[in-house]
Amino acid sequence: MIELFSYPFMQRALLAALLTGLIAPAIGTYIVQRRLSLLGDGLGHVAIAGVGLALLTGQAPIPVAVGVCVAGAVVVELLRQRGKATGDVGLAILFYGGLAAGVLMSGIAGQGAGALSQYLFGSLTTVTGRDLVVVAALAVVVLVPAIGLSPQLFAVSSDEEFARTQGLRTGVYNLLIVILAAITVALAMRTVGLLLVSALMVVPVAAAQNLVRGFYAALAAAIVVGVTVSVGGAVASFYADTAPGALIVVLAIGVFALSWPISALVRRRRNVAPVLPEPLDDDVELGAPHVMTEGHPHRHQPGCGHRVVQHGDHTDFLHEGHRHAAHADHYDEH
Amino acid sequence: MSLTAGPVLSAADVSVELGGLPVLRGITVAVQAGQAVALLGGNGSGKSTLVRALLGLVPIQRGSVELFGQPLGSFRRWSAIGYVPQQSTASLSGAKVKEVVASGRLAHRRPFVPPRAADRAAVTDALESVGLSDRASDRLSVLSGGQQQRVLIARALAGQPELLILDEPTAGVDLAHQSALAEVLSGLIHAGTAVVVVLHEVGALAPLIDRAVALREGRVAYDGPLGALAQTGQRAGHEHHPDVVVPGWLDGAVER
Numbered sequence: 001m002i003e004l005f006s007y008p009f010m011q012r013a014l015l016a017a018l019l020t021g022l023i024a025p026a027i028g029t030y031i032v033q034r035r036l037s038l039l040g041d042g043l044g045h046v047a048i049a050g051v052g053l054a055l056l057t058g059q060a061p062i063p064v065a066v067g068v069c070v071a072g073a074v075v076v077e078l079l080r081q082r083g084k085a086t087g088d089v090g091l092a093i094l095f096y097g098g099l100a101a102g103v104l105m106s107g108i109a110g111q112g113a114g115a116l117s118q119y120l121f122g123s124l125t126t127v128t129g130r131d132l133v134v135v136a137a138l139a140v141v142v143l144v145p146a147i148g149l150s151p152q153l154f155a156v157s158s159d160e161e162f163a164r165t166q167g168l169r170t171g172v173y174n175l176l177i178v179i180l181a182a183i184t185v186a187l188a189m190r191t192v193g194l195l196l197v198s199a200l201m202v203v204p205v206a207a208a209q210n211l212v213r214g215f216y217a218a219l220a221a222a223i224v225v226g227v228t229v230s231v232g233g234a235v236a237s238f239y240a241d242t243a244p245g246a247l248i249v250v251l252a253i254g255v256f257a258l259s260w261p262i263s264a265l266v267r268r269r270r271n272v273a274p275v276l277p278e279p280l281d282d283d284v285e286l287g288a289p290h291v292m293t294e295g296h297p298h299r300h301q302p303g304c305g306h307r308v309v310q311h312g313d314h315t316d317f318l319h320e321g322h323r324h325a326a327h328a329d330h331y332d333e334h
Numbered sequence: 335m336s337l338t339a340g341p342v343l344s345a346a347d348v349s350v351e352l353g354g355l356p357v358l359r360g361i362t363v364a365v366q367a368g369q370a371v372a373l374l375g376g377n378g379s380g381k382s383t384l385v386r387a388l389l390g391l392v393p394i395q396r397g398s399v400e401l402f403g404q405p406l407g408s409f410r411r412w413s414a415i416g417y418v419p420q421q422s423t424a425s426l427s428g429a430k431v432k433e434v435v436a437s438g439r440l441a442h443r444r445p446f447v448p449p450r451a452a453d454r455a456a457v458t459d460a461l462e463s464v465g466l467s468d469r470a471s472d473r474l475s476v477l478s479g480g481q482q483q484r485v486l487i488a489r490a491l492a493g494q495p496e497l498l499i500l501d502e503p504t505a506g507v508d509l510a511h512q513s514a515l516a517e518v519l520s521g522l523i524h525a526g527t528a529v530v531v532v533l534h535e536v537g538a539l540a541p542l543i544d545r546a547v548a549l550r551e552g553r554v555a556y557d558g559p560l561g562a563l564a565q566t567g568q569r570a571g572h573e574h575h576p577d578v579v580v581p582g583w584l585d586g587a588v589e590r
Contacts, residue, residue, distance in 0.1 A: 033425065148446040155437040158425045161391050162489070166440040167412030213473050214430035 004238060012132050013124035013191070014234055017244065019139040020184075020191045020200065021230025025208070025222035026146040027180045028201030029215075033157040034177065039076075040198030042091060043178075043185040046072035046098035047194050050186065051119045052105030061119065062134050065186040072098060073182035077175050122193035122245035124234060135187050142180045142187075147219075153177060154215055191230060193245035200226060203252040210259035211266075225255050340403050342367050342497045342528045343388060347397035350380075350387050350552075357383045359552040360397065367496070370519070370529045370542050372560060375549035381532045382420060384549065385499050388530075389417060401497070413441035416495030418486050420502050427475035431485050434474055435460055438492035460492040463518050480507040487515065491522075498522060500531045504539065512538035536560065 004010055031039055050068030054061040076091060106116050118126055127135075146153070155163040156173040163170050181201070188197035208221035233248030240247065344364040350357050358380045365371050375381045386392045388399055390406050399406040402414060416438070426434050438460070439453045461467045464484040474482060487503055498519075504512050516538050523529055523542060531539065546563045548556035556563050 035425065151437065151440060151443070151449075152445060154429070154433070155440055158429065159419075159437070161386075162417060162419060162437070163440070164391060165389050165412060165415055165417040166437070166493070167410065168440060209428050213471070215428065215433050218428065 004235065009125050009127065010238060012127040012129065013244070014231060015132055016127045016135050017191045017230040017234035017248070018227060019135050020188045020197075021227035021248075022223055023139050023142045023146070023184050024188060024192075024197065024200040024230075025204040025226035026219065027142060027177070027184050028205045028226075029219045029222055030146070030153050030157045030177050031181055031201055032205045033154070033215075034174075037202045038198065039178065040181060040185055040201045041195075042076070042095040043069055043073055043182050044194035044197050045095040045102075046182075047186045047189060048102030048116065048119070049098040049105070050102070051116060051189070051194075052102035052109070055109040055111050055115060056105040060130065060134075062131055062186065062189070065119075065189060066134075066138065066183055068098075069182040069186040070179055073178040074175065077178045081171055081174065118193075118243075119189045120193045120195045120245075121243035122189070122191045122196070122248070124238060124244055127190045131190060135190070138183050138187055142183055145176060146180060149173075149176075150216065150219065158215075191234065191244055192248050193243065196245040196249045199249040199252060200230065203249070203256050204229065207252070207256040207259040210256070210263040225252070229255060341365055341400075342402055343530065344400045345384075345388060345397065346399075348384070348387055348394055348399060349396040350383055350392055351395050352383065352392070357552050358387060361549075361552075361554055362397075363547055363554060363557065365497070365528050365530055367528050368523060368526045370523050370544050371531070372536060372539070372543040372546045373530060373532045373549065374534075374536070374546055374563075375555075377534075379549040380552040381549050382501055385501055385530065385532055389415070389499065413493055414496040415441070416490035416493050416498040418490045418498075418500040418503050421479065421483055421486070421505065427473065429474055430471055431466060431474055431477070432457055432461065432470040434485055435470075435488045435492050438489035441493055456492045456494060460488040463491060463521075464488045465514060480511055483507055484511065484515070487518070491518070495527060497528045497530070500529070502532050502534060504537050505534065509538055515539070516542055 005014075028040070031037060047065045047069040049072075050065030051061045053059075053068060054064035057064070072094060076094060079090060102116060103113050106112065109115075152163075152168055152173060153176075155166065156168055156170050157177065160170050160174075163173075184201065185194065185197050188194070188200065192200050204222045204225035205218065207225050208218040212218055212221045229251040230248050233251050234244045236251075237244035237247045341364040346362050348361040349359055361380075361384060373381045373384065383392060387394055388401075388406075390399075390409075394406075401409045402411060404411070435457050436449065436453070439449065439456060442456075443449065443453060458467070461470055464487055466481060466484055466488065469477060469481065474485060477485065483503060483506065487500070490498060490500070503515060507515065519529055519531075519539070520542050529542075531543075533539065536543065540560065543560045546556065546558065546560040547554060548563060
């Protein structure tokens, strides 16, 4: 394990994975809230055109991809805000046009589609020192608004009309969300890759929403999950000798799968007390209804398998959605 | 705390088209500080569209809207406005109740600045006034429909508005909670808040309302005391008597 950190390329790769794991779920939280979970995937396709352009012109791929991806994101969002992209056809043309242009340009550059694959699924060995500087600088650019403006971005992405009545410039905030997403997608191409980055924006958020309550808690938990699976996936891919993107995404989906039973357990424990809502004060004078059941073959007792609730001076047994209390020779419904 | 003596809200000759169909046709209406106005009308009469137009949420084809004496386009003092939309909490469902209510303070806050003590106190007070203090840390999605509606009301109250606009706040809320809402609103009205409330049924809010504006086919069909509206035979919120037409409703406005 230690020798892993002695390789300079591995140090750079792990740092890049850490930063990607930090920013992808942070901006992904707002993307999921706006129900644009597949936006990242589309932007990944646009970024491929950026990589193709960089190969063709001999530039460093990350800055060119960031530029192309941001431009594509702005076009998509402005079309949406003007109400011209209600159909997904325009988006599809833009996204697949990006993929086709990327493959075409890298072909013309004499590199073929094979040269693209390291950007599609990530590649640990290709993170250069200069890449890392760009990734770190732009990660700060993404994280500062994603966390500092979280109340505003939450309001805009969850209830846009109400946000407008709070005087928020929703058009500007929506543009900010897609621009930050575009930067994130382009930065992620060295670690998870352009085709899988969307998973890192969406899956940790989905897992976090299962695990914790509340928007801000889910934002924090999503970042923790994102960092864990990114770094974990990068380390594992070193040993498995595979593209890191695939392992990162498989790990993320594993966390999501585990979050289901965990959330069910947590929820069951929380739900013990408020099984039935207490009646409104106005109804109290009516008294609790006293319902006679038709025979009750089962005799409730401690340890009989039904959940137990302490209710004033006696014990109720939870039973098919209602509470039973032994009362003389019969059971009261509560 | 409004220093302007004029109306807090005034609309002149407002017309709105949605999808090429006229929804509002020349609405003229003004609301003074401390006034409680019920906006009544049947389904499709344009009452929701009117409040959305007054808030700048739907574009206006003709006419003008002023909030606190400022034209809508240049109005910036959104902290004075509280808005309770028709129930639509689907995309808020993962958030905690207090997080939703806190977003009602955004007009008072600056970007990148954490909430101050006053912001937190306003959220606590707003939750208390709708009787949901004990649910502050629950997910919105585990609350009942009526409770979610009260959360949206608390969100508007958190901004301590001078003009509160509610779009059918009593839909799906039982009578006991309607009365609780009436109590909250009456406190605000006495403190000088103007309240505009879209209603399908006047219900428990009737004692508060000092003026009713009834819309019909996008025009103001009645503007006057709630009691007189009932006497014309036009039951609030219903259109069972199309032959009973309040004089002047074709003008689009009844000047007071």
